[in-house]
Amino acid sequence: MNKRSPFATAVLAFLLALSHGVAVALTLPKESAVPGGVVIIELAADSAGERPRAHYNKKPLLVVNKEGRWLAVVGIPLTATVGEHKIEQQHASGKMITHRFKVKDKAYKxxxxxxxxxxxxxxxxxxxxxxxxxxxxxxxxxxxxxxxxxxxxxxxxxxxxxxxxxxxxxxxxxxxxxxxxxxxxxxxxxxxxxxxxxxxxxxxxxxxxxxxxxxxxxxxxxxxxxxxxxxxxxxxxxxxxxxxxxxxxxxxxxxxxxxxxxxxxxxxxxxxxxxxxxxxx
CATH class of the missing domain: 2.70.70.10 (Glucose Permease (Domain IIA))
Structure with missing residues (x-):
């Protein structure tokens, strides 16, 4: 008997859920506010309902919608310094909104x-x-x-x-x-x-x-x-x-x-x- 790969099993489960009208919720990565980690920051929504735009270190960010909330999923470089960091969101109104987060130290082996x-x-x-x-x-x-x-x-x-x-x-x-x-x-x-x-x-x-x-x-x-x-x-x-x-x-x-x-x-x-x-x- 052929053994199904974990990937095929996951895809089959996803398709079965869709075929039965079950909503498949977006799962987010684990957060870890350290160099080489990920933080998730909620963004301000605009009246048009379009996906917001945000940047970190002048790099555009991945933005997803989870249960009606717009979230920026931010990668922190391994070279990041410990302390306060910020992302900039460009609102549809033209206003720039600053979101701040703190990066903690991590001693890698x-x-x-x-x-x-x-x-x-x-x-x-x-x-x-x-x-x-x-x-x-x-x-x-x-x-x-x-x-x-x-x-x-x-x-x-x-x-x-x-x-x-x-x-x-x-x-x-x-x-x-x-x-x-x-x-x-x-x-x-x-x-x-x-x-x-x-x-x-x-x-x-x-x-x-x-x-x-x-x-x-x-x-x-x-x-x-x-x-x-x-x-x-x-x-x-x-x-x-x-x-x-x-x-x-x-x-x-x-x-x-x-x-x-x-x-x-x-x-x-x-x-x-x-x-x-x-x-x-």
Whole structure:
């Protein structure tokens, strides 16, 4: 008997609920007002009933309607300072409304890793042009704005496996400090299927120097998910994916110590903790 994937089960439940006229309520990610976290701020509604517009650090924000309330779902960068922050809402009347929130400190742990391919830690001079071009392309992908409505903000992990590295770890490769870990690592054997946890458009694929075979999916309003170090890529740029579609397989490409999926989430161009978006297991 074939075993149904968690994604297929979730989709089937959703469709059954709709067919029976049951309203499927929007579930929000967990809040965590720390660097790399998420805060949810209620916005002022306007008389026209249109979706409000708001910005944080000059970046447009994802805004959803839950039970008649307009909410901004705000990603906090890992580089955010502790203290008061603010978002700016542009009201339909032309008035600017300021909403304030406080960011608390979080002490992320340190992880020391040994990478056998030393070139992936200290690239050669001839690698730098490629690395710089890939960084620019990634930045453009993550900064892209698609105004579509977002109707799902909590989902199942894209692959079955063991969480091997958490978000935010201060990483040291071969004794050398590098940028904090900007995603969640899920260890699984090479070839394990990776599925799309939420519908979206494939906006970037390729073989990257550090990230290996990579797929980026845009879900609208600055919500982008990333799937790195893949063995194979089963989609192409421009593909419209549904929840549960196969996007690739787990691999060990790029800068790795073994086969795993690096799963990242970018919200208003800030890398945030994927654990905040996971369904309760």
């Amino acid at each position: 340190t992880q020391r890793l040994t990478v056998t391919n030393k070139r992936k830690v200290n690239p050669y001079a001839e690698d730098m042009a490629r690395i710089i071009a890939e960084k620019k392309r990634t930045q453009q992908t993550l900064a892209h704005w698609d105004p579509r409505n977002v109707n799902k903000l909590v989902f199942t992990a894209p692959v079955e496996g063991r969480q091997s590295s958490s978000f935010g770890l201060r990483r040291i490769f071969n004794g050398q400090p590098r940028k904090p870990h900007s995603g969640m690592d899920i260890a699984a054997p090479t070839g394990t299927p990776v599925f799309t946890p939420i519908a979206g458009t494939v906006t970037n694929t390729g073989d990257y120097f550090f990230n290996g075979n990579s797929v980026f999916i845009d879900h609208g309003q600055g919500l982008v998910t990333m799937y790195l170090h893949l063995d194979s890529i089963q989609v192409k740029e421009g593909d419209e994916l549904k929840q549960g579609d196969l996007l690739g397989t787990v691999g060990a490409t790029g800068r790795v110590t073994g086969p795993h999926l690096h799963w990242g989430i970018s919200l208003n161009d800030a890398r945030v903790d994927p654990a905040l978006f996971l369904t309760e297991q």
